[in-house]
Amino acid sequence: MKWLKIGKIFDPTHHLLSNNCKEFAQSPQVLLFNDFVRVYFSTRERDSMGKYLSHIAYADFDKQFSKVIDIANKPIMKLGNLGCYDEHGIFPLNVLRAKGKLFGYIGGWNRRISVSVDGSIGVALSEDNGLTYRRLGDGPVITSSLNEPFLVGDPFVQCYENIFHMWYIFGTTWKRFSAEAPPDRVYKIGHAISRDGIVWEKNKDGRQIVSNSLGEDESQALPTVIKIGNRYHMFFCYRQSFDFRKNKNRGYRIGYVFSDDLQNWIRDDANVGIDVSQGEWDSDMLCYPHVFEMDGEVCLMYNGNEFGRFGFGLAKLEK
Amino acid sequence: MFQWKKLGRVFNPLEVKNKSWLKEFAQAPATLIFDDFVRVYFSCRPSRDSNGQYVSYTAFVDLDRNNLLNIIQFSESPILQLGNLGAFDEFGTYPTSVIRAGKDVLAYYGGWTRCESVPYNVVIGLAKSTDDGVTFNKMGSGPVISYSLDEPMTVSGPKIRRFNDQWYLWYVSGNKWKMVDGRPESIFKIRMAKSEDGIHWAKENRNLIENVLEEDECQASPDVLLYQNKYHMFFSYKHSSNFRNTSRGYRIGYAYSTNMTNWVRDDSKAGIEISSGDAWDSQSIAYPHVFELEGNVYMMYLGNEVGRYGFGLAVLEKYEN
Numbered sequence: 001m002k003w004l005k006i007g008k009i010f011d012p013t014h015h016l017l018s019n020n021c022k023e024f025a026q027s028p029q030v031l032l033f034n035d036f037v038r039v040y041f042s043t044r045e046r047d048s049m050g051k052y053l054s055h056i057a058y059a060d061f062d063k064q065f066s067k068v069i070d071i072a073n074k075p076i077m078k079l080g081n082l083g084c085y086d087e088h089g090i091f092p093l094n095v096l097r098a099k100g101k102l103f104g105y106i107g108g109w110n111r112r113i114s115v116s117v118d119g120s121i122g123v124a125l126s127e128d129n130g131l132t133y134r135r136l137g138d139g140p141v142i143t144s145s146l147n148e149p150f151l152v153g154d155p156f157v158q159c160y161e162n163i164f165h166m167w168y169i170f171g172t173t174w175k176r177f178s179a180e181a182p183p184d185r186v187y188k189i190g191h192a193i194s195r196d197g198i199v200w201e202k203n204k205d206g207r208q209i210v211s212n213s214l215g216e217d218e219s220q221a222l223p224t225v226i227k228i229g230n231r232y233h234m235f236f237c238y239r240q241s242f243d244f245r246k247n248k249n250r251g252y253r254i255g256y257v258f259s260d261d262l263q264n265w266i267r268d269d270a271n272v273g274i275d276v277s278q279g280e281w282d283s284d285m286l287c288y289p290h291v292f293e294m295d296g297e298v299c300l301m302y303n304g305n306e307f308g309r310f311g312f313g314l315a316k317l318e319k
Numbered sequence: 320m321f322q323w324k325k326l327g328r329v330f331n332p333l334e335v336k337n338k339s340w341l342k343e344f345a346q347a348p349a350t351l352i353f354d355d356f357v358r359v360y361f362s363c364r365p366s367r368d369s370n371g372q373y374v375s376y377t378a379f380v381d382l383d384r385n386n387l388l389n390i391i392q393f394s395e396s397p398i399l400q401l402g403n404l405g406a407f408d409e410f411g412t413y414p415t416s417v418i419r420a421g422k423d424v425l426a427y428y429g430g431w432t433r434c435e436s437v438p439y440n441v442v443i444g445l446a447k448s449t450d451d452g453v454t455f456n457k458m459g460s461g462p463v464i465s466y467s468l469d470e471p472m473t474v475s476g477p478k479i480r481r482f483n484d485q486w487y488l489w490y491v492s493g494n495k496w497k498m499v500d501g502r503p504e505s506i507f508k509i510r511m512a513k514s515e516d517g518i519h520w521a522k523e524n525r526n527l528i529e530n531v532l533e534e535d536e537c538q539a540s541p542d543v544l545l546y547q548n549k550y551h552m553f554f555s556y557k558h559s560s561n562f563r564n565t566s567r568g569y570r571i572g573y574a575y576s577t578n579m580t581n582w583v584r585d586d587s588k589a590g591i592e593i594s595s596g597d598a599w600d601s602q603s604i605a606y607p608h609v610f611e612l613e614g615n616v617y618m619m620y621l622g623n624e625v626g627r628y629g630f631g632l633a634v635l636e637k638y639e640n
Contacts, residue, residue: 082503083437083472083496111435115405118432120466138494139471144442146459146518149406174405183404198468206459 001233001256001273003300003315008281009065011311012043018075019055020045026054026308027092027222027288028301031102031130036069037061037294038130039301040076041312042091053079054089054109058130063295065314077104077124077133085110085120085140091153092222092288095130096197098159102126103197104133105155105166108140115174115183119153120144121166123198141199142168142192147206150174151187154222157197164194165262167223167234170206175217177242184242189220191262203263210236210257211267217241220255226291226298232259235272235289235300248276252287254302274300274315281305282313321551321573321590322637323618327388328599330380331629332363340376340397342366346626347414347540348619349478350610351424351452356381356391357612358452359619360398360426361630362413374401375411377428379452387617387632398455399428399446407432407442407462414540414606417452418479418517424452425517427477427488430462437496437503441475442466443488445518464490464512464520472496473505478542478608479517482550486514487579489527489541489552497535499560506559509541509552511579527582528554528574535559538572540606546616547640550576553589553607553618564624569605571620591618591633599628606630 012025021043031038038060044052056077060070076093080086086108094105106122120140124133143152151171158165173186188208192200203209212218223236234257240250256272257265276283282304290301298317304310332345341363351358358381364373376397383389399415402408408430415428430444442462446455464474473493480487492510496503509528512520530536541554552574558567573589574582594601600622608619616635622628 081471081495082498083434083440083493083505085466085471087436112405113433113435114409118405122468137468137471139466139468141468143465143467144407144461145465146445146461146463149459149461151405171405174403176404185405 001271002318003274004318005277006065006314006316008304008311008313009061010039010059010068013310015059015068015071017043017057018072021055021057023309025311026303028290028312029092029094030290030292030301031095032294035063037063037065040093040095052089054091055079056090056093076131077135080108081138084138085143086122088117093133094155094157096157096159098164098197101197102130103157105157107153107155119151121152121155121168136198142166145202145205148190148202151185156222156224158225160227160262164197166192166194166200167225168192169221175241181242185219186217186241187219187221189223189236209265213255213267213269214238214240222288224289224291226293228298230260232262234258234265235291237287237289248284251285254286254289281310320588320639321635323591323633324636325594326632326634328622328629328631329359329382329388329619330390333628340365341378344626345629346621347606348608348630349414349416350608350619351417351419352612356384357387360415360417362415375413375431377412377415394453398453399426399457402430403460406460408444414476416477416479418481420517422449424448425479426455427463427479429475429477441473443474443477443490458518463518464488467522469524470510470522473507475507476539476541478540480543482545486517487543488512488514488520489543491539491541497559504559506535507537507539509538509554529584531584531586532556532558542608544609544616547638550579552576552582553609555605555607564602568603569625571604571607591620599623600631
């Protein structure tokens, strides 16, 4: 693979966002229309305690991504109810048109005491072309299980040959890597399938489908998959599990695996074809990739430094 | 119509000495029957921690089969460890329900975590014993029954049964947290799931038992007995608010079914009430557990303050269909 970086295309600090959000446009997720592109992203509000709440917003672009032609001026969906899996944040909202419906898969976050958060995946439907989404229930559709104990999140769904496939992450460990630091988490990528997009079955509980390249404590996040020809290509981000926020050598990079059968994935980061750019908005970190095809071109959106505090960018596949 | 005769309190946790993990409470009794004793699992708590919060453990007492009010042995230690950092059962294992599976014993238990906006959340774990129920190892670090689309929280109170090689799990699921005087109170209803192997479960996804007190009635501890060709469920229920130490606290309710699908509630047939005066069970009775032993049907249950003062025993005196 070889990607041509187009550059940063959206900066949240240049726009007036709903829910009193000022910074962060994380995990861009695309919904294509005939004459424009809607990009959902997670942005953040500070609550009364000074902690972040992640909300979903969108920006509509022209198909050349040369300008923002509209922006969500009201909430797409409220955060979850008191005590629910998505009470304190939605990150990401992965959207998919399939079988006559517009699905929104919710990566929901809720706060814990001994560790910072937990997460599960829920589902919502939109009946107004993606302006708003309504949950099918207060609870999740994919969550913890015997061998996936916590932190189920980062849904990405595609429908191939009438079967829904979800790639997502599950936590394996909460670990205190140093005495002073709060606990950090380790998570891996899993796979589930469904006939209707609502009732899911894990493709083996606890099966990690992407091998580690940084060892057991590698965290792998936000898988995104595209089929080109007969081959499935997955991009994701990966990092060390501690000292990854400020240390650019331990932070997120984009990784790559491919598969011909949706079962076995071969890791090949050397061929991912995209890396950090010195002196740029993405000089220290690359994360939260989203791959899609539009008008014959394969495109990749992603976040750069500080996990997307100042927006997301675009790259196009050269070869 | 059932008519129960109370035989007295089996066990008062406040009388136990020298067990730091068993200071207060003996909740949710669940029996496992042996040739010469009856093992009763229950959940108990050490003293509150430095933040004023409890954790809960599951332990057991062995009762003389010929005199169930006679304790012949205590467990040396809790049967299960609390979960690791961040796990669903990091702060408690309560309640626990046990069943034999071949030579093994399986335990289904509510695992407790602590949350920021609400006090806790619960999902159900599974552990296996290969030493006749003295110690258990978890079958995974996560839950066997977790949240789902219309079971968003407080998935707890498992009661495991097997009838005709079909596994049944009765349990409760929260449907919301209700703010009462600035404090979130969990609202939960009785649910059921079925399994072929005890590990993979299919939820029924509906409330089994109609409400009698209010829409937000809380229902707990659904324990089912097959007796005289009918399935009998005893459970406890209470109001959603101002239920602590008042007449709005737990009472024992009853429903029956012939097909496991339709349950007919008729609390007037439960046949057991609170005691009068200042008895240990004079304010509330909760968490019924029913079992048969040598032709008799027994019920164990909690008294005041949901087991703070232990659990008692009643025997079925009379049953009229």
